[in-house]
Amino acid sequence: MKLRMKQLAVLLFSSVLLLSACGGKGSGGDGGEAKTGAGDGKAAMDSTANITWINMLHTTSTPTGKVQSMIEEKTNTKIKFSWIPDASKEERINTALASNSLADIVTLTILDNSSVRNALKSGMFWEVEPYLDEFPNLATISEDKRRSASIAGKLYGVPFQKDMARNGVIIRKDWLDKLGLSVPKTTDELMAVAKAFTEQDPDGNGVKDTVGFADRNDLIYGAFKTLGSYFGTPNNWKVDESGKLTPEFETEGYAKTMDFMKTLYDNGYINKDFAVTAKTDQQEAFAQGRAGIYVGALFDGKNLLNLSKGVQDGMELVLVNNITSTGNESDRAIWAGNNGIGGLLAFPKSEVKDEAELKRILKFVNDLMDEEIYALMTYGIEGVHYTVDADMAVTILDNDLWKQEVQPFSSSRPKEPGYKIHDKDPLKVEASKLILENEKYAVLNPVYSLESxxxxxxxxxxxxxxxxxxxxxxxxxxxxxxxxxxxxxxxxxxxxxxxxxxxxxxxxxxx
Missing domain, CATH: 1.20.58 (Methane Monooxygenase Hydroxylase; Chain G, domain 1)
Incomplete structure (x- = not known):
């Protein structure tokens, strides 16, 4: 963001260098606006800000339409995005850091990357924690998330706030009902359901062609790590009061989880090829009626139901997030993916020259967290991309238009959970409710922000x-x-x- 006006050059996707969006900015005045001094801070905060932003693109094309202009209008800014395809983010961010070809805001989603961590520790970016509490939305960032996003004890950007713990168990409710089974609340009951789904012909076709679990070759985002939470496995590391660390795979909970999975495998209650199965194949197996239990992100329920249309039209699902190995509510736990952090919005000192500029950018990020702008970046423009009812439930009007004009902005939202506006789909509503509830039982990785x-x-x-x-x-x-x-x-x-x-x-x- 430059409060002085300046012509900026943006790196094209085909460029070897990531971008040169702010090239030449450090050379002094160029006939643009004067630098904002300490005495006119309020004027700077109220002025129109020109902001450049290196950001991630998770879609096949950059957004078109009027969403960006509406964001600019509501935040009193002019934004120049430099989009990086997510698939090449590591290479391009490394190049940008090495060449100091940065922008006012740099999206850093790979905090475990050594180049990123070294750049953050080097003093290249502003430390922002001293300023967060000056802004109402930024002030709500929890202490846990601030610490998890810190590098060497310092917070060098605004954390992307993600759902703390998305995972749970998705089960064929119509199969439970057919076999007279209750929704499981313990790992023993879950095993019993897997056994019944394998042996008692839940689809009623007279053929032994179903199993309990559909799983994939992923010990983190597949079934294993979530089941591990139910057995009390720590999130990557266990730390005692003295600071002694024990890796999760040396704990009793990890061993119990392996035994649980081994029992599933030995008895045929899980797809035999799970160790080499891709996620798409796992989801297809579930949607096509070959399995009745899916462990993963609770949001996947909507996709599974959509995939089943025309194949398993009678499918009903129940989402479960309260399973324990003991049956005790006090033992509820669920691992927190990346401690609820999706990276940082970081502000390089080479581009953001002084505190006044930093605060104006922080005000912009704070404004992006308002519900109205979150709705713009998530659903688009009311009446064009979606309608909303009295309960704040959204119906998308044209999915293709939404994908082109709105979806690319999803990677730019500083905060995702906790808004009133929501998807109208009942499974999505239930998933959001359970994921929010999961926060009370989330187990953090105690070394997430640390270095080895x-x-x-x-x-x-x-x-x-x-x-x-x-x-x-x-x-x-x-x-x-x-x-x-x-x-x-x-x-x-x-x-x-x-x-x-x-x-x-x-x-x-x-x-």
Whole structure:
């Protein structure tokens, strides 16, 4: 954002460099507006702001239509987006950081990237926490989310606020009803439902062609990690009062989860090829009536029901988020994906020259969190893209038009949960309700914002040892002694260094 007017050049998608949207800005005056001084801060806050923004694009094309102009009108800004296809974000962000080809706002969604973390720690971006409480919407960002989004104890941008914990269990309610089964509330009851769906012909076709669970080759976003929450598994790491860290795969909850999955596999209550099944195939298997239990994002219920149309037209679903292994409400838990953080809106000092400019940008981000602008960026323009009833339930008028003119802005919303306006679809309404309820039981990753050099350089390679060992245990080619031997291999190959580095970082962050 420059309060002085200036001609900006935007990198085209085909450019090798990410962009040069703010090139030459550091060279002093160029005949544009004068810099805003401390004495005219209110005038700066009320003035029209010219803002450049490096942002992510999760759709095939950039938005057309009038949504952007309406956002500009309501925020008193002129916005120049430089869209980066999500598939190439890492390469392009790295290039932009290395060449200092930045913009007033830079969307950083890969906080575990070493180049991003080093840039943040280097002082390239403004530290914003001292200013957040000056703005009503920014002030509502919770302490947990501020800490989770911090790097080395400092918050170098406004956190993207995502749903804290989206996952749960989706079950064929029509199959439960046909077999006279209740909605399960414990892992034992869930196992019993899986058994019945496999053995008692829930679709009534007289053929043994169904299983309980449809799962995929993903120990995080598939069934495993959510089931792990029900058995008390920590979210990646367990930390005690002294700051000692234990990896999740060395806990009792993780072992119980492996045993649960092994029982499903051994008895045929889960698709036998789950370890090599893609998400699309998993969802198709469920939608086509080959399985009756799906563990994943509760929002997936709507998509599963849509996929079933014309194939399983009698499908009814129930969404479940309150399963425990003990039956005790006090034991409810669900892992928090990325601690509810989707990255940062960061403000480089090379482009945002002083505190007055920073505050004007923060006001803009604060305004984006208003319900009216959230509705624009989520549903579009009322009467053009959607209608809304008295309960604030939205009906999209033209899905193709919405995809072209509105959907690209979804990656730009600083906050997603907690608004009154909502999708009219009843499954979506129920999913939103349960996901919001999940926040009370969300288990955070205690080292999410911390650094381990060994993890940065070797984490993925070392994690493969554990992932392979977990699958081998479930599939029966490894016993518990063999699994523990693989854990020891992980420790000796660098895991012990990861633990010690995280423990040191945790202690420093607490001091």
């Amino acid at each position: 050099e060994t993890y940065t350089t070797m984490g993925s390679e070392l994690q493969k040892i554990i992932t392979d060992a977990t699958y081998k245990y479930i599939l029966g080619s490894l016993d518990m002694a063999g699994f523990k031997a693989e854990v020891e291999k992980w420790r000796k190959s660098g895991g012990d260094k990861i633990i010690s580095e995280y423990e040191a970082a945790y202690k420093e962050a607490k001091s």
